[in-house]
Amino acid sequence: xxxxxxxxxxxxxxxxxxxxxxxxxxxxxxxxxxxxxxxxxxxxxxxxxxxxxxxxxxxxxxxxxxxxxxxxxxxxxxxxxxxxxxxxxxxxxxxxxxxxxxxxxxxxxxxxxxxxxxxxxxxxxxxxxxxxxxxxxxxxxxxxxxxxxxxxxxxxxxxxxxxxxxxxxxxxxxxxxxxxxxxxxxxxxxxxxxxxxxxxxxxxxxxxxxxxxxxxxxxxxxxxxxxxxxxxxxxxxxxxxxxxxxxxxxxxxxxxxxxxxxxxxxxxxxxxxxxxxxxxxxxxxxxxxxxxxxxxxxxxxxxxxxxxxxxxxxxxxxxxxxxxxxxxxxxxxxxxxxxxxxxxxxxxxxxxxxxxxxxxxxxxxxxxxxxxxxxxxxxxxxxxxxxxxxxxxxxxxxxxxxxxxxxxxxxxxxxxxxxxxxxxx
Numbered sequence: 362x363x364x365x366x367x368x369x370x371x372x373x374x375x376x377x378x379x380x381x382x383x384x385x386x387x388x389x390x391x392x393x394x395x396x397x398x399x400x401x402x403x404x405x406x407x408x409x410x411x412x413x414x415x416x417x418x419x420x421x422x423x424x425x426x427x428x429x430x431x432x433x434x435x436x437x438x439x440x441x442x443x444x445x446x447x448x449x450x451x452x453x454x455x456x457x458x459x460x461x462x463x464x465x466x467x468x469x470x471x472x473x474x475x476x477x478x479x480x481x482x483x484x485x486x487x488x489x490x491x492x493x494x495x496x497x498x499x500x501x502x503x504x505x506x507x508x509x510x511x512x513x514x515x516x517x518x519x520x521x522x523x524x525x526x527x528x529x530x531x532x533x534x535x536x537x538x539x540x541x542x543x544x545x546x547x548x549x550x551x552x553x554x555x556x557x558x559x560x561x562x563x564x565x566x567x568x569x570x571x572x573x574x575x576x577x578x579x580x581x582x583x584x585x586x587x588x589x590x591x592x593x594x595x596x597x598x599x600x601x602x603x604x605x606x607x608x609x610x611x612x613x614x615x616x617x618x619x620x621x622x623x624x625x626x627x628x629x630x631x632x633x634x635x636x637x638x639x640x641x642x643x644x645x646x647x648x649x650x651x652x653x654x655x656x657x658x659x660x661x662x663x664x665x666x667x668x669x670x671x672x673x674x675x676x677x678x679x680x681x682x683x684x685x686x687x688x689x690x691x692x693x694x695x696x697x698x699x700x701x702x703x704x705x706x707x708x709x710x711x712x713x714x715x716x717x718x719x720x721x722x723x724x725x726x727x728x729x730x731x732x733x734x735x736x737x738x739x740x741x742x743x744x745x746x747x748x749x750x751x752x753x754x755x756x757x758x759x760x761x762x763x764x765x766x767x768x769x770x771x772x773x774x775x776x777x778x779x780x781x782x783x784x785x786x
Contacts, residue, residue: 364389369422372397387429389417399425401432405441412443459544461504461535462488462497468538479637484531491516491528501539506549510557517559529553569698570690572706572757579758581688589687594658597651598666599681602699604648604751606721608635609696613675615665625649625744640723643744645751703750712766717742745769 364383372381374395381389386402399414414420414428432442465488473481488497495512496504509532516525532550539545570578586596602612611629620627627642634640644652655665668674681696704722707713721743749769756763 364422366422369397369417383422383426385429385433387414387425389425399428401429401442403432403436403442405436405443410441410443412446459500459502459539460498461501462493464501464539464544465492465497465531465535468535471538477631477637479631483527487524487527488531488535491524492532501536501545504549506552509550509553513553513558520562522561525558568693568695569701569705570694572702572709575702575754576757576760578688578690578694579754581690582684583758585684585688592669594655594666595676595680595684597655598676599684599696600651601648602681602696603703603754604645604651604747605642606700606703607640607642607723608700609678609681611640612696613666613678613680616663617660617665618663620644620652622649622652634723638723641740642721643740643747645748647751647755648747706753707746707750710766712770713746714742717746721746741771745771 364381368381369389372389372391374391374393376393378390378392380400381391383389388400388402390398390400392398397417399417399420401412401414403410403412412432414425414432417425420428435442435445466485469481469485473484476484491512496508499508509529512528513525516522516528529550533548536545536548536550540548582596582599586593589596598612601607601615602609605612605627607629611633614633615627615629619629622644625644625646625648627644629640629642631637631639652665659665659667664675666676668676678696685691685694685696700722704718707718708715717739720739746769749764749766752764755761
């Protein structure tokens with residue numbers, strides 16, 4: 362007699378376990394604890410076996426019968442449903458061990474000791490945020506190119522093209538690692554190129570003046586500084602931007618503890634740099650004078666350029682921009698534009714080493730050989746370059762004869778040897 366839902370539900374535990382048959386070899390086993398298990402009794406090669414079909418009520422009577430019928434189909438084809446179930450469990454275990462997230466974390470653990478702390482953290486955080494929620498639990502063999510494209514399309518829709526590039530690169534790396542370690546056969550991210558991705562929008566560059574416009578700009582700034590009633594802190598920040606090539610945020614957040622004025626050096630810590638690497642800035646005589654003039658005003662505080670509202674804040678990102686606007690250069694120049702002016706002028710001279718200019722701008726260098734030399738910063742060369750630039754600005758403001766780099770350039774064995782270092786194209 363077949364079981365009913367009501368009979369299964371009302372079955373009570375006894376001192377010993379007992380069975381309630383449903384037909385076709387299936388029965389419900391009721392345990393003294395009250396637990397109820399679906400079982401299937403069957404024979405293979407004359408040997409009696411048992412197959413667990415699930416636990417009631419998680420597996421209903423209807424579901425248990427469906428599982429019984431599937432098992433009997435295996436028997437009808439001379440198979441062993443118990444062996445099939447074991448094989449499926451084994452495959453599921455293997456698949457879980459080869460999930461994208463597990464392999465990605467293994468790769469991260471392998472590589473992190475060779476990376477900076479910032480890069481290692483950013484690497485895994487990107488996948489945790491963008492990839493793991495989508496297919497982190499999936500076995501590598503089940504992840505296909507469209508799955509990865511779905512993530513990239515979502516990032517495009519958000520306008521985060523830089524993150525899109527990181528996700529694609531990191532997913533590719535995980536699959537390459539899995540292939541190399543024998544746990545994947547193909548890389549579904551390998552064929553995703555620019556032909557299937559949305560183009561990156563063109564960057565709108567910050568407005569910047571031509572070198573020929575700088576003399577008038579500098580005189581306008583000097584005149585405004587003399588008549589303005591605002592704090593000299595703002596003008597000091599503007600001058601330091603012009604004299605150091607650093608980014609606006611790096612000047613705004615400058616701390617007194619970062620400076621050694623006796624040796625004319627400013628070391629910006631990694632956490633305040635875009636590339637998350639510490640950056641040493643040689644200071645010209647003029648830059649040191651600007652900073653020393655600030656000491657009576659803000660030397661008792663942590664920051665060089667504190668916000669007048671106090672509470673540890675620094676001047677806002679629009680402070681320098683407001684000065685530029687007030688002297689009539691709105692839309693033509695920005696604080697960031699000073700980097701462009703300096704870089705363009707110095708590069709156009711054709712006599713200053715381009716890698717020294719790049720080092721001062723704190724731009725990354727993909728040439729490993731040259732990067733090794735840049736770790737020493739070529740400080741003597743860069744100090745000379747910064748003094749040359751400061752003197753050039755002074756001459757521009759006064760319409761004097763511009764200095765020549767040949768009068769500043771260091772000459773010695775180190776710099777002659779440096780000329781043979783391969784340069785990036």
